[in-house]
Amino acid sequence: MIDGSAVDLARLQFAMTAMYHFIFVPLTLGLVWILVIMESVYVVTGKEIYKEMTKFWGKLFGINFALGVTTGITLEFQFGTNWAYYSQYVGDIFGAPLAIEGLMAFFLESTMIGLFFFGWNKLSRGKHLVVTILLALASNLSAVLILIANGWMQHPIGSEFNPITMRxxxxxxxxxxxxxxxxxxxxxxxxxxYVTGSMFVLGISSWYLLKGKFIDFAKRSFVIAAAFGIASVFSVIILGDSSGLSVAETQKSKLAALEGMWETEPAPAAFTLFAIPNEKEQKNNFEIKIPYALGILITHSLDKEIPGIKEIRAENVKRIENGVIAAQALDTLKNKSKKDQHDEAMSLLKTHQNDLGYGLLVRKYVQNFNEATPEVIEQAAHDSVPRVAPLFFSFRIMVVLGGLFVLIFVYAFYLSIKGTMQTKPWFLRTCLYCIPLPWIAIMCGWFLAEYGRQPWTVFGVLPTHMSASSVSAGSVLASLIGFIAFYTGLLIVELYLMFKYARLGPVVLIEPVK
Structure with a gap:
């Protein structure tokens, strides 16, 4: 039987290392394009202050980049240490974009960041700008390849199961x-x-303005961050809507859970603004709803229904039953049975192959597929929808923060146009205190994506409990404690250096730091 505690600890370890890593990634992705904008203005205008801005924010970018690389390396190794069956089962597919990312994007950005820091006095303005642009493109190329791999886990197309290789x-x-x-x-x-990078620059620039330090530097940085931020935050909202449409088509269980939809409602469904989900009784308490809003937003129509959790679980019971038949047929093929049994098993497998992954859900409870009783299948169907409350509240925190960012960047852009940001100290303090909020929104978003996919590692194909390595819970716990201690140390170093150089400001470029 599968060691559930070892699987849970392996999940916790991967979640912990991924979230530590993703503290650094968003700032890298956003700040690098702000560097491109600042240096482009320097190349076009020749004004030295924009070069100073690029070098100063580049220093903070470099600190963050180094920590991002360090924390990201262990993630890919965990596929071999903690998720060996996952790697064996889908490695040919999942490994391809990760290999390209390592061989192309990672090497390119590693090369360009060296030229960025050490090429100021060795390259012309235009050539150095090209280096900065290549650094930004490489960072984003790295992200796209990793997210292609993750996107396949969410929606596994372009692949099929081979009963001969069992992969x-x-x-x-x-x-x-x-x-x-x-x-x-x-x-x-x-x-x-990009929102994270914009808020970071906006907040630190606001602090300089509050302190009356580096005024010209801070104003110009504030304006660029406000303009880039307002474009970025509206992009997040528009593209989030598009992502919602995809989830509605491919991951109905995730959508139902994050919306707290226990029952299928007549189209267009209402949006639950607030509620307290009751998992035991499968209902929501203290609901506040906006009629028709969810159906219109998610389906962009007035007549498409959004299935509720109870209906999804009922449909999954049938899929699990079919999947168990496919799994039993696969066992027959593995045992090299007689030709008539082989032909019958192959026919059954082809008929029910699309539900094979659902049949594997019962392996959490029984060792043999023949032992999958109706009670076991019912329990597996219950597991096929993630817990509602964590997703429900994470989604609403993310949405509320997104609305707050719109207000901040719109007002910051308005003040930038008028040139009156210094006359609003309350707003400057708000920008400073809001620096951590994009990270909270992003973590909520990743939690929705990854926890909302449960109980699957690859949605509809491979359950999480079957993906783990055959290691003891004690071994995973020991490495988990080690990772937490090491990564926490790195995070303390990152925060110390960021606070130190942010407080010093651009003076660090012309005066030695003691």
């Missing part, structure tokens, strides 16, 4: 690259990173 195999690399889920996830994720 998922690639059928169309172009389908994986142009997977709508991957592309929408990429643009939504990087736009959120």
């Amino acid at each position: 998922m195999e690639l059928t169309s690399f172009s389908d994986i690259v142009f997977n709508p889920m991957a592309q929408e996830k990429f643009v939504h994720t990087v736009s959120a990173g």
Whole structure:
């Protein structure tokens, strides 16, 4: 039987390392394009202050980039240490974009960042700007390749199961690259990173203005951050809407859970503004609803129904029953049975192959598929929808923060046009205190994406409990504690350096730091 505690600890370890890593990634994605904008203005105008701005914000970018690389390396190794069966089952597909990311995007950005820092006095203005642009493109190329891999886990197209090799195999690399889920996830994720970079520059620039330090430097940085931020935040909202449409088509269980929809409602469904989900009784308490809003937003129509959790679970019971038949047929093929049994098993497998992954859900409870009683199938169907409350509240936190960012960047852009940002100290303080909020919104978004996919590692194909390595819970716990201690140390170093150089400001470029 599968060691559930070891699987849970492996999930916790991957979630912890991924979230530590993603503290650094959004700032890298956003800040690098702000550097491109600042340096472009320097090249066009020749004004030295924009060069000073590029070098100063580039220093903070470099600190963050180094920590991002350090924390990201261990993530890919975990596929071999903690998720060995996952790697064996889908490695030919999942590994391809990750290999390209390492061999192309990572090496390119690693080379360009060296030229960015050490090429100021060795390259012409135009050539150095090209380096900065290539650094930005490489960082975003790295993101797109990783999100192509993740998008396939969310919506596994361009592949099929091979009963001879007992693995998922690639059928169309172009389908994986142009997977709508991957592309929408990429643009939504990087736009959120742009918001993070904009808020970071806006907040620190506001602090300088409050302190009356580096006024010209801070004003120009404030204006660029406000303009880039307002474009980014609206991109997040528009692309988030597109991502919602994809989820409604491909991951109905995730959508039902994050909306707290226990029952299928007549179209167009109402949007639950607030509620307290009751998992035990399968209902919401203290509901506040906006009529018709959810159906219109999610389906862009007035007549498409959004299935509720109870209906999804009922449909999944049938899919699990069919999947168990497919799994039993697969066992027959593995046992090299007689020709008549082989032909019958192959026919059954082809008939029910699309539900094979659902049949694997019962392996959490029984060792043999013949032991899958109606009670076991019912329990597996219950597991096929993630818990509602964590997703429900995470989604609403993310949406509320998104609305707040719109207000902040619109007002910051308005003040930039008028040139009166210094006359609003309350707003400058707000910008400073809001620096951490994009990270909170992004973590909520990743929680929705990954926890909302449960109980699947690859949605509809491979359950999480079957993906883990055959390691003991104690071994995973020991490495988990080690990772937490090491990553926390790195985070403390990052925060210390960021606070130190942000307080010093651009003076660090002309005066030695003691």
